Amino acid sequence: MSNTHQPHHGKNFKRMREILGVKQETVAFELGEDWDQKKVSRLEEKEIIPDDLMDQIAKILKVSPDAIRNFDEERAINIITNTFHDSSVNQGGGSSNYHSTLNFNPLERFLEAVEKNEKLYEQLLRVEREKNSLLERLLNEKK
Incomplete structure (x- = not known):
């Protein structure tokens, strides 16, 4: 199919x-x-x-x-949810009774990283605009 x-x-x-x-x-x-x-x-x-x-x-x-x-948003979410299960994380140590679990939501971590990147991008954009403004003023002073 x-x-x-x-x-x-x-x-x-x-x-x-x-x-x-x-x-x-x-x-x-x-x-x-x-x-x-x-x-x-x-x-x-x-x-x-x-x-x-x-x-x-x-x-x-x-x-x-x-x-x-x-x-494909649905496929991306499926990959994330199918990749992170409590039983999929195993530290391996010497004890067979030791099971590690995730104590964070990977999607929340991803969204936090995206928000941080957005803030950094906006700062970079602001600095670039300031730089361009300064260059324009310098060019106008030379005329």
């Missing part, structure tokens, strides 16, 4: 962007002057995103274009 499910690039892009904590405005800024938040929103509705644009989006999100094209 073949899988005829065609990935929806726009929905995949939107979900990946949301998981990574990147705002539409940030994507628009990174794509250039021709872009704004509404244009990014319309892009997220497109079933197919052209390869050249997908490459730019992937660079902004710091993922591969195929990761966006083939993103």
